[in-house]
Amino acid sequence: MKLYVNLARAVVQALEMIFENDKYADKVIEKVLKQNPKWGARDRRFIAETTYDIVRWYRFLQNITEAEEGDYWKLLGGWCVLHNIPLPDWDEFKGLNEKRIHERDMKMRAIRRFRESIPDWLDSLGETELGERRWEEELKALNEEAYVVLRANTLKISAEDLQRELADSDIETDLLEDFPEGLVLAERQNVFRHPAFKEGFFEVQDAASQFIAPFLRVEPGMRVIDACAGAGGKTLHLAALMKNKGRIIAMDVEAWKLEELQKRARRAGVSNLETRFIESSKTIKRLDNSADRLLLDVPCSGLGVLKRNPDAKWKLSPQFIDEVKTLQLHILEDYGTMLKPGGMMVYSTCSILPSENEKQVEAFITKHGDKYEFVEQKHSWPSEGFDGFYMALIKKK
Numbered sequence: 414m415k416l417y418v419n420l421a422r423a424v425v426q427a428l429e430m431i432f433e434n435d436k437y438a439d440k441v442i443e444k445v446l447k448q449n450p451k452w453g454a455r456d457r458r459f460i461a462e463t464t465y466d467i468v469r470w471y472r473f474l475q476n477i478t479e480a481e482e483g484d485y486w487k488l489l490g491g492w493c494v495l496h497n498i499p500l501p502d503w504d505e506f507k508g509l510n511e512k513r514i515h516e517r518d519m520k521m522r523a524i525r526r527f528r529e530s531i532p533d534w535l536d537s538l539g540e541t542e543l544g545e546r547r548w549e550e551e552l553k554a555l556n557e558e559a560y561v562v563l564r565a566n567t568l569k570i571s572a573e574d575l576q577r578e579l580a581d582s583d584i585e586t587d588l589l590e591d592f593p594e595g596l597v598l599a600e601r602q603n604v605f606r607h608p609a610f611k612e613g614f615f616e617v618q619d620a621a622s623q624f625i626a627p628f629l630r631v632e633p634g635m636r637v638i639d640a641c642a643g644a645g646g647k648t649l650h651l652a653a654l655m656k657n658k659g660r661i662i663a664m665d666v667e668a669w670k671l672e673e674l675q676k677r678a679r680r681a682g683v684s685n686l687e688t689r690f691i692e693s694s695k696t697i698k699r700l701d702n703s704a705d706r707l708l709l710d711v712p713c714s715g716l717g718v719l720k721r722n723p724d725a726k727w728k729l730s731p732q733f734i735d736e737v738k739t740l741q742l743h744i745l746e747d748y749g750t751m752l753k754p755g756g757m758m759v760y761s762t763c764s765i766l767p768s769e770n771e772k773q774v775e776a777f778i779t780k781h782g783d784k785y786e787f788v789e790q791k792h793s794w795p796s797e798g799f800d801g802f803y804m805a806l807i808k809k810k
C-alpha cells in the first residue's frame with residue numbers, strides 16, 4: 414500500500430480540526446470528505462478510517478513517535494510504520510526513525526495506559542470503578558472498530574424484507590439473533606444514500622441501543638414520554654413498538670434536536686408523536702401523573718460508545734463526569750413525577766461506569782423507596798461485541 418499526499422493532507426487536516434477546533438470526529442470527516450467529490454470510495458474509506466484510527470491511538474502514537482503536541486504529520490507517520498506502509502520521503506516525516514518507533518512500540522505495549530491509549534485519570538477511574546480485570550477487558554474492546562447496525566423500521570418493513578431489499582443492491586447484512594429488528598452490515602459503507610434509507614425503512618442504531626425501547630415494555634395505545642429524546646433514536650423505536658398507536662411526547666432541552674427528530678419521524682412514518690421543548694420545570698409539572706411509561710435516556714460520559722466516538726476520550730474530564738452525574742440524579746428525581754401510579758420508567762445511559770448506572774439507581778431507590786420500586790436492570794458490555802449501555806426498569810408505586 415502507498416500513502417498519497419492529497420489523502421495524507423486530508424487526514425492531517427481532519428486531525429487538526431478534531432483536536433484543535435474541538436469538533437466532533439464524525440462531523441469533521443463528513444466536512445473533509447465533501448471538499449473533494451472526486452475521491453473514490455476507497456480514498457474516502459482511507460481518510461475516514463485512518464483519521465478515526467489515529468484519534469483512537471493518539472496517545473500511543475504520540476508516545477512512540479515522540480511527536481510534539483500538534484504534530485499530526487508525525488502521528489500519521491507513526492501510524493504508517495505500524496501498518497507497514499513505506500514512509501514517503503517527505504519533509505513532514507523528517508525526524509521519524511522507523512527503528513526507534515518499533516523499539517518504543519515494544520516498550521510502550523507493556524504499560525496499559527499507553528497500550529490502550531487512554532488518559533491517566535480515565536484509566537485510574539475505570540480501574541477503581543470496574544476493577545482491574547473487567548476494566549482491562551472493556552478498555553481493549555472499546556478500542557475496536559464498531560459494527561454498523563441497522564434497525565428495520567417495522568412500521569414500514571420487516572428485518573427479513575429489508576435484508577432482501579439491501580441485498581438487491583449488493584449490500585450484504587446479517588440478521589441478529591437477539592434483536593428482532595437488527596441487521597449488521599457485512600462491510601462498512603455509507604448507507605444513508607440508499608433509497609431504502611430515504612424511504613424510512615431503517616435507521617442506523619447500534620444493537621445495544623436497540624435493547625432500550627423494548628426494556629420499557631411499551632404497548633400500543635399507551636401514553637409514553639421520552640424525556641431526554643435528543644434527535645430521537647429511541648423515540649422512533651418506541652413508536653414502531655407501539656405500532657403508531659397511543660401517544661409519545663418527546664422532550665429535550667435542545668430545540669434543534671427535536672427539530673431533527675421531527676424530520677426523522679416524518680421519514681419513518683411516525684404519526685403518534687408530539688415534541689415538547691423543556692423550557693423550565695413548569696414543562697415537567699404540566700405533565701404530572703400523565704404517563705404509563707417514561708424513558709430517561711440521560712446525558713452521560715459516553716464511555717460505553719468510545720468504539721464509535723474515540724475522540725470523547727480526549728475531550729472528557731473528571732469535572733464533566735461529576736457534573737453529568739449530578740444532572741442524572743436531578744432528572745431521575747424530578748422527572749418521575751410525570752408517571753402515573755403503577756407506571757414504569759427506564760433509566761438508561763451509554764456509560765459503563767457503575768457511578769453513572771447502578772449506583773445512581775441504588776441511591777434513588779434508597780431515597781425514594783416509598784414511591785418507587787426497582788424491577789430489573791441490564792448491562793450491555795463493549796466486550797460482548799456492541800456498545801456499552803446500562804438500563805434499569807423502575808416502577809412507580
Ligand SMILES: C[S@@+](CC[C@H](N)C(=O)[O-])C[C@H]1O[C@@H](n2cnc3c(N)ncnc32)[C@H](O)[C@@H]1O
Nearest residue numbers: 640641642643645646647665666667710711712
Ligand atoms: C443520551 S442523549 C439522548 C439520546 C436519545 N435518547 C437517542 O436515543 O438518540 C441525552 C439527551 O438529554 C438531553 N438533556 C440534557 N439535559 C436535559 C434535561 N435537564 N432534561 C431533559 N433532557 C436533557 C440532551 O440534550 C440529550 O439530547
